[in-house]
Amino acid sequence: MTERIREFLRNRREDGPCVVVDLDVVRDNYHAFAHSLPDTRVFYAVKANPAPEILNLLAELGSSFDCASVAEIEMVLATGAGADRISFGNTIKKERDIARAFELGVRLFAVDCEAEVEKIARSAPGSRVFCRILCDGAGADWPLSRKFGCAPEMAPRVLELAHRLGLAAYGISFHVGSQQGNVDAWDSALGSAAAIFHDMAERGIQLSMVNMGGGFPAKYLKEMPGVPAYGEAIFRSLTRHFGNRLPETIIEPGRGMVGNAGLIEAEVVLISRKSDDDEVRWVYLDIGKFNGLAETMDEAIRYPILTDKDSDRKTPCVLAGPTCDSVDVLYEKTPYELPVSLAIGDKVLIEACGAYTTTYSSVAFNGFSPLASYVI
């Protein structure tokens, strides 16, 4: 909660829940990444929050951008940043979207299989491709599935095909899992990357780049290491595995760049008990899984929540959203402690909501509007 956000909310007249993002915090975060990993290029993961004001600021600061779709590429280009600052980082692309990105000037593409390489060779000839490898994601609060990446032993064949088809076999990428609390989580993947560099060199192909992905955490309720600790650990691992021939490196912070810059203001709609002997209150907010808080899925992300009554005694509550959908429950397995004096109509402030809230909103589920967003 920054003073600028507090001031903004004091003056806001519109009704309904909203997220407010403070650009000063985004700026600080960008500098923290740039300083902690001075030889690494920052590619902001646009999907975390594509608000134009955020993209404009980051473009101005010199950031590059990791895009998941043609629409995101167009949003980045609208800032005036050149296409040379864009990576089309989605490993799953329609061939006509690859062609469109190429037409827009994009020359850096992610792949994780031979079929994707073939599409790029046909529709974005001569481009650079990096191959994403699987990574176990241990230590992450939002561990990734096997959806992206191939087994490391498959990567050389994928990259060799790229080379054979006239593309630049450019490097390796991986992702250690979102909201990664272990600063050493990058080590084993960097080891795999170095082995692939070695293997490719033996085939006569020099890889150049390691894309170390995202995973940098926002601070929710649990304490997390700061960006400098990640920078140091990653640099140690890079030198351990690559010696004094360090590759070009990229990181793709999304949550780590904007997560702590945003705050959601919501309202208590109802407080009730399910039966007379129920010790847990049900607290219903005007925001839930379908209009901003999708990342409470499986209670993975546990947001800090502030009220005006936090000095009062607290008791456990189930926290739920406003829709008629029974899965629209935020915290139930581990109830949330809220003040006994909390009342219907009270405002609550949900911290660290700058990432993965606005675009995750449903268009109109149950007739509720998507989350209103202000960037200040």
Next chain:
Amino acid sequence: MTERIREFLRNRREDGPCVVVDLDVVRDNYHAFAHSLPDTRVFYAVKANPAPEILNLLAELGSSFDCASVAEIEMVLATGAGADRISFGNTIKKERDIARAFELGVRLFAVDCEAEVEKIARSAPGSRVFCRILCDGAGADWPLSRKFGCAPEMAPRVLELAHRLGLAAYGISFHVGSQQGNVDAWDSALGSAAAIFHDMAERGIQLSMVNMGGGFPAKYLKEMPGVPAYGEAIFRSLTRHFGNRLPETIIEPGRGMVGNAGLIEAEVVLISRKSDDDEVRWVYLDIGKFNGLAETMDEAIRYPILTDKDSDRKTPCVLAGPTCDSVDVLYEKTPYELPVSLAIGDKVLIEACGAYTTTYSSVAFNGFSPLASYVI
């Protein structure tokens, strides 16, 4: 897949996934409910699919409407249907939304606790309220949480308070769980409702109505009983518990009304394997959890999928969506059998997608558009 939908898709020129809803099927479903439960009023659950064409048709056929929000109430009124055909069925309502609904003419409201009764007494004086009770949801493919409803033994106090505050204590509601495969699932809740009717009568208050909710299934991969079987079982239970003094009854089909009326056409974006010895292919579509198929969450709803190559041999596939989000995987725990000849660029048809697809779409997650929708 109806002939009308087939014809529509043959002529469609736009790119990207879409859902097509055939109004003839909705009409048939409405008649099936109306005929199978002739003395029960049908309140269509607008949240299942609020497309204006669907609301217009149902209004014309004489349906009433279960609304989750003021926006849904306004959509129903836009059809020309009177407010006397609307139930504000969400138990979680802001008091200013109750006031707005009252202003629009709505006089029927759901409650499940005393605090909600107090809001309605203040902002919708004299209205009818029904109290939702908890129900175990056994037998449902999408069982409901404890989010809505109170313990049956609390209901008389809630309704007595309504009566004391000048509201009409009108009845009881419950929901047996969405996609309910057991036609007898209504029996025990109807027993609870009858007991509450009896208890209230002893307090000198005559309840009038039982709202038997939704839960009527769409046919996905698993066979389900037809509407007549539900009608017969429900009628048996009603007479068992209420004898010859049957209450006024309501049902709220949503999925059962529109689920099988809609079909999604999607495209195969990529097919790959994660490693050389992987027997399971990964098939990525241009539709996933965030642009229409949210109900694949926990693989709860298993949609039938058709391809042009279904006569070929089939092998297990993990099915995933197009976003860079690792949870955007549709079927993995139980892989989906798809033809070995399936290729990138092929169209697939996903059946029974008329309910809970369009409005569940995210506004723009990863830059992907919400699901395009056509009602024919």
